[in-house]
Amino acid sequence: MSAASKTEPKKRVALVLAQFETAADVIHAAAKVRDAGYNCWDTHTPFPIHGMDKAMGLPDSRVGWLVLGGALTGLTAGFAMMWWMNGVDYPTVVGGKPPFTTPSMVPVLFELTVLFSSFAAVFGMFGLNKLPRHHHPIFESDRFRSATDDKFFISIEAEDPKFNADKVRSLFEGANAKHVEVLEEEVEA
Amino acid sequence: MSADKSTDASNDYRIKPGSGWSGAWKKAAAVGVFGFALAGFGFTQDAKRFAFSYLFAFFFFLSLALGALFFVVVQHLTKAGWSVTVRRTAEFFMAGLPAFAVLIIPLIALMAQLFPWLAPHAAAGHGASTHAEIALIREAHAADLHAPQAADSHAPRKAGPSVVARVAARDPEAALEAAKAHEHAKLIEGKKSYLNKPFFLARNAFYIVVWAALAYWFFKNSTDQDRTKSRQATVNAQTWSPLALALFALTLTFASVDWLMSLNPTWFSTIFGVQVFAGSVVSALAVLILVTMSLRDTTLKGAINVEHYHDIGKLLFGFNCFWAYISFSQFFLIWYANIPEELAYFHMRWSENGGTWQGVTAALPILHFAIPFWLLLSRNVKRNAAGLVLGSVLLLVVQVLEMYWNILPNFGPFAPHWLDLACFLGVGGAYLAVVFHRMENFPLVPVGDPRLARALHFENA
Structure with a gap:
């Protein structure tokens, strides 16, 4: 956004993605993220998990x-x-x-x-849901494909005011995450 | 998820002795006896009014019980897991159906007071019974209209063999009435193959047997499962529910044609049965909410939570919109076509009877649709005990009013009579005594249902 015009593509951190093995793990982790006070984050699961709205602290839908x-x-x-x-x-x-x-x-x-x-x-x-949208940096992750199969994910985006990649990583690791990765996006000229 | 059974063991979901519900059936029975005593006295005063008041009370509670049967059957049909904890309450109200085999007796005895199609030649009027005679009457009437002063020139016609025709020529008003009555009689004559006493009785015997059998079987199947914990019982209920639903739809439709529509036998509406059905489900859902609400802190503690109420509330809201949709469809088609024989239904409830029914007719769309629609639209209201109770009470009261409005205009002007209340107490007391007696003798939750744990932990996504 704030990038000046340069020829070389510049990258910056877009989000931190954590993978969980079970629905119970992801719901507990979601509650921890909620309690840590993050705003720009989401969970990605192969099927709807009862109680997730509460665990994420989501307000009633405005639809x-x-x-x-x-x-x-x-x-x-x-x-x-x-x-x-x-x-x-x-x-x-x-x-x-x-x-x-x-x-x-x-x-x-x-x-x-x-x-x-x-x-x-x-x-x-x-x-x-901010749709339609052509691309999202979360799809840079190969692991993320199994979000529609048998794995559970939580992502916290860099635009969150409380975002700090190291803190987020340790939060996920303390919440029984199987794998944590930092995803980047290109900052276009 | 279903590992935690400790809460289940501490609660057997039975009504505790000494609670408000303990012995409720005796109170209901006392009210019933009181109502019947009063109604019996009323019968000696005004048998016709008694018949109409009794039909109103009978059909309201019957539709409530049938609505409960529908709820139970649909839960099995859809293999619903969420509703297992509320299903038993509906089963109690369904289990009162056999009582109507007894409660129907006064109506059968007083059929002649209710149905114009039963009275032989009553509708024929003035003795005009042949086509030749009616033609004469019409001719005389027309002659009188076109040349009232020249009546003498039509002397040869008046000299015919029929006394009726001669009377008609002198009194054209009466002649027109006679002609109308004759047409009426002809229409009814054409319906004789359906509207006749033996077939009517046979049909009603069939309804009563079907309702009692369905109620008995589904209730026994479910309560036996409390002891046996058999999974097969659930499978059996699911297997038989499609047939039960078909039988329910047919019997409810034909019973409403027989007992409500044939009060005015020349009127017809093909959507009428659906409208009665929609109302019956609304009453049943409202009662389901009110009864379980009154037990949620005692016997049903932990078994029914806000998620269940939210879902029953959605059904109540949906079925009430369905009622409005069907009622308006009926009104709309009749209004648009504007044909006298169809219009008779609203004519009777608007202009006829001295216009006394206008207030009720105008109130129904507001009380039965506009207010409950906005009241129950919000998710927050359906999840709020007070809001849901308010909506249920309103819909139940208005459902009673609608049944009254469906039946009593056939009797005469809008004039509430103490017999209406007496019959309501009598029939209601008797039916609820059976229901409450069942409630006291069985757990209020189907404790043997394999999906109980799932229902206990149910959450709206």
């Missing part, structure tokens, strides 16, 4: 609020659309019903509420 916002937007947009089209701009009697009437609006309101909620849920999830 719910985004969905609520999406729902209310869809409801309001649908109502405004029908009010303008059927009620003001071009009132048409269909099936002997008043042009702008509640019951016939309900299915449209319902569908638009669901549609906007789904958009909010999917794109909100992408946004909160």
